[in-house]
């Protein structure tokens with residue numbers, strides 16, 4: 593054990609620093625996360641609702657919790673139930689099959705609640721638009737406080753949208 597500790601101390605940190613573009617993104621995430629916490633003065637809990645997306649937006653939402661962006665480090669975390677959430681982060685378009693479920697999730701979220709529509713599909717229906725199977729934008733089904741356009745939006749854009757909703 594002692595030799596191993598000595599070896600760890602001798603070796604030091606061998607991983608490379610992140611590329612500058614990534615470091616700049618980390619600084620922006622830290623700034624946005626800090627500002628959200630400063631406005632709220634407490635943690636923010638988010639329930640993500642996939643109302644019919646292609647899952648491209650979900651991949652970027654997952655990235656919010658990876659070791660680079662480390663959203664939970666700023667007190668912003670995803671929860672499993674809308675009953676425990678301050679905010680719904682909704683990807684769309686809202687399919688007819690998910691219309692009722694989205695309304696139920698919105699009803700179950702305690703007031704005061706915030707809704708962020710994510711991606712071009714969530715903002716305006718995107719490439720899917722409105723049809724016999726799709727209601728289109730999230731705002732066609734529930735009230736929306738902020739929109740994050742993009743196909744899909746980046747983690748930084750998602751945080752900017754969350755901040756815009758919190759500022760309201």
Ligand code: SF4
Nearest residue numbers: 645648711712713743
């Ligand atoms: S905005 Fe783009 S990535 Fe997001 S659900 Fe629509 S098609 Fe998929």
